[in-house]
Amino acid sequence: METRAIVIEEYGHADQLKESNVALPELGEHQVLVKIKATSVNPIDWKLREGYLAQMMPWDFPIILGWDVAGEIVEIGSAVKDWQVGQEIFSRPETTRFGTYADYTIVDDHLLARKPEGASFEDAAAVPLAGLTAYQALFTHGKLKAGEKVLIHAGAGGVGIYAVQLAKNIGATVITTASKKNHALLKELGADQVIDYHTTDFSEVLEDIDLVFDTMGGDVQRDSFKVLNENGRLISIVSQPDEELAKNVAVAESIWLQPDGKQLQEIADLMTEGKVKSVVGHTYPLTAEGVKKAHELSETHHAKGKIVLVNE
Numbered sequence: 001m002e003t004r005a006i007v008i009e010e011y012g013h014a015d016q017l018k019e020s021n022v023a024l025p026e027l028g029e030h031q032v033l034v035k036i037k038a039t040s041v042n043p044i045d046w047k048l049r050e051g052y053l054a055q056m057m058p059w060d061f062p063i064i065l066g067w068d069v070a071g072e073i074v075e076i077g078s079a080v081k082d083w084q085v086g087q088e089i090f091s092r093p094e095t096t097r098f099g100t101y102a103d104y105t106i107v108d109d110h111l112l113a114r115k116p117e118g119a120s121f122e123d124a125a126a127v128p129l130a131g132l133t134a135y136q137a138l139f140t141h142g143k144l145k146a147g148e149k150v151l152i153h154a155g156a157g158g159v160g161i162y163a164v165q166l167a168k169n170i171g172a173t174v175i176t177t178a179s180k181k182n183h184a185l186l187k188e189l190g191a192d193q194v195i196d197y198h199t200t201d202f203s204e205v206l207e208d209i210d211l212v213f214d215t216m217g218g219d220v221q222r223d224s225f226k227v228l229n230e231n232g233r234l235i236s237i238v239s240q241p242d243e244e245l246a247k248n249v250a251v252a253e254s255i256w257l258q259p260d261g262k263q264l265q266e267i268a269d270l271m272t273e274g275k276v277k278s279v280v281g282h283t284y285p286l287t288a289e290g291v292k293k294a295h296e297l298s299e300t301h302h303a304k305g306k307i308v309l310v311n312e
């Protein structure tokens, strides 16, 4: 079948984004077709659009960007057992060139989760990529436990808002960095201490940290080694830690998110229980013009929480 989509036909700036009709692959036996109600923007979208990931993902054009979906199942593959037409779901689909800036997308059934009860499609679409990244950095790799101290850089960003809440929920002491204008929000989400990175050098005021979640790289990552204790761990989602600095701590690694429906369902259940929520700072329509504006905002590195694209 064909879907309306926002695509790129070559790498470049935001003005490469255009509306087009794209033929989707045939539905596999363990896949479902989803009618998209909302999707969200993540920095990988514009990094890929610019061509920075072309070696890692050597795809043909056109490329439908976007790897978050909230919507309704409209068709199921012949071997799908646990999902039905009409169910409201959300997902971080596999990373293929048939992304989610579209009216329809195909999702593997093991990557689906039920939309949290009471959540809007916008709130649900904000979660999968960013929420799963936070979950895997903190728990799968960072092994964060109750009573430990975690430093989460960029708490007000797309990944940060979920990381702060997930860390607080398991009983960690949560320290985060943000501009002053976002401090009240982060306290409300559960941060115990918020450092204004414009005026305070975190590495001069913190010590004995068990886990640093690095969402920034560069100097922020390098200075983070100064605040870790001897059993400390540093998990980056941006760049590989320096090998020499890594020798002074227990764990220092850079990770890539692995899509996972079961973990997403855990986050969905926390949302249903009111323990985790989305912070949708900005919404745009799912049109070429809307996506262009959304990318330009994301590229400033100062969006508040998540940027969501609504399929009206």
Ligand SMILES: NC(=O)c1ccc[n+]([C@@H]2O[C@H](COP(=O)([O-])OP(=O)(O)OC[C@H]3O[C@@H](n4cnc5c(N)ncnc54)[C@H](OP(=O)(O)O)[C@@H]3O)[C@@H](O)[C@H]2O)c1
Pocket: 042, 043, 044, 129, 130, 133, 153, 154, 155, 156, 157, 158, 159, 160, 177, 178, 179, 180, 182, 197, 215, 216, 220, 236, 237, 238, 255, 256, 257, 298, 301, 302, 303, 304, 305
């Ligand atoms: N490896 C993976 O699998 C993976 C997965 C997801 C994301 N990522 C990467 O992780 C990074 C973060 O993603 P994201 O979606 O959270 O980005 P984002 O939403 O664009 O982050 C924006 C936030 O960063 C904050 N910020 C900017 N400079 C800062 C600084 N020096 N210190 C502290 N906070 C600062 C801003 O806060 P203020 O406005 O308060 O200044 C803003 O709230 C991106 O590079 C992305 O590509 C990697």
